[in-house]
Amino acid sequence: MEGIRHTRHGWWLEEAGAVTPTRPLESDTSADVVIVGGGYLGLWTAWHLLVLEPGIEIALLEAAVCGHGPSGRNGGFCETLWGDVETLRERAGDAAALAVCRASEDAVRGIGDWCRDNEADAWYRPAPMLRVATTESQLGSWDGSVKACTALGADDEIVPLSREEVRARCDSPLFLGGSAQRLNATVQPARLGLGLRRRLLERGLRLYERTEVTRLHRDGSVETRLGRVRAGSAVLAVNSAAVGFPGYRLSLAVASSHIVLTEPVPDVLEDLGWTGGEAIVDSRTLVHYMRTTADDRIAFGWGGGTMGFGSRGGSRLELDAGVIRRSRESLVRFFPQLRGRRVTHAWGGPIDVSPTHLPIFGSRGRVHHGFGFTGNGVGPTYLGGQILARLALDRRDERTSLAIVEPARKLFPPEPFKYVGGSLIRQALLRKDATEDEGRTPDAVTAFVAALPHRLGLHLPR
Numbered sequence: 396m397e398g399i400r401h402t403r404h405g406w407w408l409e410e411a412g413a414v415t416p417t418r419p420l421e422s423d424t425s426a427d428v429v430i431v432g433g434g435y436l437g438l439w440t441a442w443h444l445l446v447l448e449p450g451i452e453i454a455l456l457e458a459a460v461c462g463h464g465p466s467g468r469n470g471g472f473c474e475t476l477w478g479d480v481e482t483l484r485e486r487a488g489d490a491a492a493l494a495v496c497r498a499s500e501d502a503v504r505g506i507g508d509w510c511r512d513n514e515a516d517a518w519y520r521p522a523p524m525l526r527v528a529t530t531e532s533q534l535g536s537w538d539g540s541v542k543a544c545t546a547l548g549a550d551d552e553i554v555p556l557s558r559e560e561v562r563a564r565c566d567s568p569l570f571l572g573g574s575a576q577r578l579n580a581t582v583q584p585a586r587l588g589l590g591l592r593r594r595l596l597e598r599g600l601r602l603y604e605r606t607e608v609t610r611l612h613r614d615g616s617v618e619t620r621l622g623r624v625r626a627g628s629a630v631l632a633v634n635s636a637a638v639g640f641p642g643y644r645l646s647l648a649v650a651s652s653h654i655v656l657t658e659p660v661p662d663v664l665e666d667l668g669w670t671g672g673e674a675i676v677d678s679r680t681l682v683h684y685m686r687t688t689a690d691d692r693i694a695f696g697w698g699g700g701t702m703g704f705g706s707r708g709g710s711r712l713e714l715d716a717g718v719i720r721r722s723r724e725s726l727v728r729f730f731p732q733l734r735g736r737r738v739t740h741a742w743g744g745p746i747d748v749s750p751t752h753l754p755i756f757g758s759r760g761r762v763h764h765g766f767g768f769t770g771n772g773v774g775p776t777y778l779g780g781q782i783l784a785r786l787a788l789d790r791r792d793e794r795t796s797l798a799i800v801e802p803a804r805k806l807f808p809p810e811p812f813k814y815v816g817g818s819l820i821r822q823a824l825l826r827k828d829a830t831e832d833e834g835r836t837p838d839a840v841t842a843f844v845a846a847l848p849h850r851l852g853l854h855l856p857r
């Protein structure tokens with residue numbers, strides 16, 4: 396596609412500016428806690444460890460450069476877990492669901508406070524998140540969440556919006572109605588990750604970049620090609636790469652999501668009335684998600700990318716010309732004013748899909764893990780960092796007793812079934828969404844296969 400800069404790392408990281416990687420680990424060392432992975436989860440864990448225990452010795456090992464994975468490339472929707480309130484009630488009951496949702500609100504506010512207190516300009520902008528319907532079949536898909544909020548005495552968390560109310564916030568001809576999730580923000584994701592990296596280095600974090608961990612031991616020590624770290628406990632914060640570590644292979648599946656970005660289009664945003672900074676998702680299973688930026692661009696993403704096989708990432712999880720072409724076509728369908736305007740950048744990355752759509756935290760011996768953010772990790776990794784810091788220090792409190800810590804186990808089927816089954820379901824979802832976009836009803840086989848995850852109690856990324 397001519398004119399588009401289609402790269403692995405994407406525009407946010409370009410905009411945030413290059414960083415010089417630290418020295419890799421070159422010999423054996425020791426620390427109180429070793430953190431594996433320098434995305435938001437590993438970085439927030441380090442931050443919260445320093446809050447709880449200011450003198451603590453932390454070694455953080457990152458295979459590439461901190462914040463250059465999905466944490467620096469995502470859509471920048473900084474969400475709570477209210478969108479999962481129904482699943483939380485089903486799995487854990489009302490009081491536990493409410494506790495998780497409230498803790499996830501603290502995380503969204505906590506990120507804003509952190510940016511302010513640490514003078515990190517990550518473009519943190521609070522504004523409600525809209526879930527919209529773009530087909531008749533999507534109308535009312537938020538009813539269950541609205542009812543669940545009401546049942547928990549939290550009526551104002553997710554409220555239904557009429558077609559006119561949605562269009563007053565963003566006048567896409569496709570929007571037929573929707574709901575608004577009260578507490579939400581958007582960020583420039585790379586500025587957040589790199590800002591956190593900078594502040595941690597200033598506070599004395601021992602960071603070893605370009606250092607891949609090859610083995611984890613239950614006693615908390617970890618191995619790399621050139622050295623071993625002995626530690627009181629280890630934190631595994633490697634996102635979808637967790638499937639490559641024994642014991643975690645069936646805990647998550649790997650999908651992908653991709654984003655296209657327009658040139659600055661202030662006149663189009665004005666025309667759409669989309670000037671309030673709202674993050675917007677449609678109500679498909681393989682969602683479209685869209686937001687504006689501080690310099691008046693539109694970032695438009697689609698969760699319709701390919702699946703990963705086992706622990707093999709595969710380059711199409713990051714660079715997929717077919718998905719980018721389709722995303723670009725959808726962008727113009729959503730916003731016809733963009734016809735003739737330039738799409739300047741495109742990129743993508745892997746998504747760590749949990750079987751329940753909820754993140755999972757827990758411990759195996761002295762190794763503590765977090766993964767399964769399923770496309771909603773910007774806000775929840777802050778909470779995850781609070782949880783993992785406590786687990787690593789063996790301090791139990793209300794954060795470690797949340798229902799997302801050591802939840803009842805649910806696994807994906809083994810390979811090749813996970814990949815083959817996942818890919819078949821993905822194809823069926825693509826067909827179902829395309830048919831419904833044309834105002835038609837999907838055929839019986841497509842509808843049956845597309846409904847399988849729901850029947851099996853598995854939730855795919857929104």
Ligand SMILES: Cc1cc2nc3c(=O)[nH]c(=O)nc-3n(C[C@H](O)[C@H](O)[C@H](O)COP(=O)(O)OP(=O)(O)OC[C@H]3O[C@@H](n4cnc5c(N)ncnc54)[C@H](O)[C@@H]3O)c2cc1C
Nearest residue numbers: 432434435436458464466469470472608634744771772773
């Ligand atoms: C295109 C896209 C759009 C998204 N949009 C949103 C959104 O709008 N809102 C939202 O909330 N979420 C979104 N997400 C998801 C979000 O980015 C993730 O949930 C979040 O970044 C997870 O943070 P993390 O620290 O767990 O993972 P990562 O950012 O992936 O960090 C893990 C790190 O571990 C390192 N690593 C891996 N293996 C090893 C090893 N063996 N040794 C050492 N280091 C290792 C990696 O190099 C990486 O830096 C999106 C994701 C993608 C790809």
